[in-house]
Amino acid sequence: MNSSIQTLVTGMDTVWVVLSAAMILLMEGGFALLEAGFVRYKNSVNIIMKVFADITIGTLVFYILGFGLMYGKDTAGLIGTSGFFLGGNLSHLNLPVSLDTYWLFQAAFTIAVISIVSGAVAERINFRAYLLYILLMTGLIYPIGGHWAWGGGWLTQLGLQDFAGSAVIHALGGFSALAAALVVGPRKGKFNESGESTVALPSNLPLASVGAFLLWFGWFGFNAGSTLSATDVRIGHIALTTMLSAASGGAVTLIYTLFRYQRSDAPSVINGSLAGLVGITAGCAFVSDAAAILIGAVSGMLMMTATRWLEERRIDDPVGAFPVHAVSGAWGTIAVGLFATDKGLFYGGGFRLLGVQVLGLIALAAWGFAITWIGLKAIGKLVSVRSTEEEEEIGLDISYHGIMAADRSHEFIDQLEHLLAEDIVELRKKE
Template identity: 40%
Template sequence: MYSLTTLFRRGPGGSGVLASLGCLTASLLLAAMLLTAMPATPAHADSDPSGASIGTAADVVGATANAPTKDDLDKLAPTEPLASKLADVVGHNRISINMVWTLVCGFLVMFMQAGFALAETGFTRAKNAGHTMAMNMMIYGIGMLGYWICGFALQMGGVGGVAALGGGGALDSEFTVTLLGKTFGLFGTKGFFLSGTTYDAVIFSIFLFQMVFMDTTATIPTGSMAERWTFKSFVVYGFFISMFVYPLYANWVWGGGWLSALGSNFGLGHGTLDFAGSSVVHMTGGVAAAAGAIVLGPRIGKFNEDGTPNAMPGHHVPMAIAGCFILAFGWFGFNAGSTLAGSDLRIGVIATNTMLASAAGAMSSMCYMWARYGKPDISMAANGLLAGLVAITAPCAFVNSVSAVIIGLIAGILLCVSVLFVEQKLKIDDPVGAISVHGVNGAWGLISLGLFADGTYGDGANGVAGAVKGLFYGDASQLMAQIAGVVTNTVFVFVVMFVFFIILDKITPLRVKREHELEGLDQHEVAVMAYPEFTLTKTHR
């Protein structure tokens, strides 16, 4: 070992590295002693290493050379200029919080498209995986453009602004008719192409959030009509439902239309309420899926001559289950985001109710299939998870946790019963159970709000004073308004979509050629095979 002194005294014959190290160490020690001996100096006025002094009242209106002290602020009257500036900034920040919340939740809902793609593709056969995935991808772009052209205007053009976002007042034109001295809103007339006075920061944010909801509706029939649907007719369908069908019903419930006015016009509770879209989004998609599947007909080999169904298992259950989990994750944006306000603390209740209902739906579906067939069916349990989510979407803001679990339990059983009924009794081929998950449980979600709303939330909803109460909490009229929404959706969407599919089939066939269906649609319809190495060709037969 060398002492520090020895290292310093080493000459040219010693270690050059050690000599250099010794000099560096000596320099550091000398600097430390000099700093210790120097008197302390105050930190620079702008320096705040701890961060404790950053963010004072002066920062609300921006730092100035003569920034006010806390004592100065305490002496200000509410009418004085600085107090007014403070109020403006606080209000601006509140709206900013709400806008960011709405946009982030919209991004979550957009990600649900990936969940739908994986779930539907996993629950269908490998030879059609590329086609099914292509429909789920392209409905996003097709639906968005159709909604931008006129769908948004028809839905939201007369909503009259969104208070939580502090704007949207340009959306002030609703086409109405007057009957029996009452005004009935039918559709909006402003916001086409998001142009003119609707070129507005708030309105663009509303568009994004509403668009991803619409796209969820549009993608639902791609599951019920999978494995036999021509891509050409699918493209036409995508524009039609996004431009007309979805926007019209959505206007009647969310855009200031006639269903939302059943309370103010006829005393039916608060009018038809659907907090996040059990009927507007899911039932619309499910009913459209039923109409399309009926017109399209079943897959080759699905039913025997005597009408008994044959199982056609999906090719990738892990993919489907992963898709369901992605959907459940995105659903937090779906439901909690529908407050349009991060400053609305009810979001905690909404998110928890959403989670509980999904768990209850999965559990009751699993138990039902276990009891009936002797084994738990994981694919049915996954659909039960989605059924619980669909059902809680309308009442999530208006019910307590016990009601949320009950709603989810009923949804899971409804799913199982409905899937069997649709297939065995109605003879409708629905490869992914979309009719039952979204259509049947969308209707149940709307009705459950009219039963379980507990009167702790919703004061002023649709312009009606007082919180929202269902039948079990003393207001039978709210249930009547909910039933009106279910009946309207069933009749309007089914009739319009059924007629549309029949007419479209005359223009461009809905059904692929028989030989293409047997071989698989990937190469024939979208020119990309999901699993080329596993697909048999004619030369291999």
């Protein structure tokens, strides 16, 4: 290939990867709207501020530390040891685009991981504790897990196939979210004395649906952008399998809730489509159209099952982060071992790839869960992980940010009067 053609190809690849990174960053707007729509109105600003913290603090930490741990020169298959501040020896990466371009794309992935955890602890985590957890996730948990699978570590060497992150991003982030939800505990009043879940109505389902559509849009950058090449002939197929799986996940949950509950449940359909997107992320480049539809359908049903499983165990996950990301991500990772047209079990490839997929899933899920659990317990020694009852009652918007999403001061005054009345009653009891 002569130099002028090579220059043109490199330029096209650079534009493609930068645009894909921008699409993935737009997903943060999707996370913000989705989570703000699912939670109560008094906590919507807090959701937005956590997303901004993910983007701002997470980006800087990944630049300083995370990228080097993830993509630096491999040491014992466990961590990278170069590339901090994008310096040092990174020649082993052999990139089709510039290092700056590649870093931008990977930074967008990193921000998505921490945003998964944000939703699971919505409406009750101490904002300062969450900021400290961002450091842990973007600087240690995700980069090290990512090195194992994508950065030349031991899972890379075994042959783990995770094209765009069902395991590395979604299962790791989803099981981290489960650990965080367990450590922080359920929202006040979420479960009654008999253990039954009470209804906490979402503040704005149309807003949540717009967030889901933004996530769906960004997912094409997430999956197809992982080719890192504008001339990769797989782009069209990746986009097709992504679309089919998302549609299948949403359609299955729509039909299931219609017949089981005599109504199509909007939150379930939203999360069903997202579950389909998560499920296909590992295998979008490796499976057939029919397999993509099956993967999406199973993802949607597993999401519904996992949601009930959480409720039965009094685990509070306001936006469904664990069912959507952890469970669907786990299924999507395993599905590659079954349906990959090259080396998949159902295509004559035997059990080796399936075994590697299961091993990689267990390792990444356990890593995310364990370090999040330990990390939040350690953070709890420095600052309370849980908001106070008063902060939760008033709302985290006022408690942590001193502002409401819109002028609803009359409602805030009513809340204060209610709290003062309760305090007076308690004082009288003590007298």
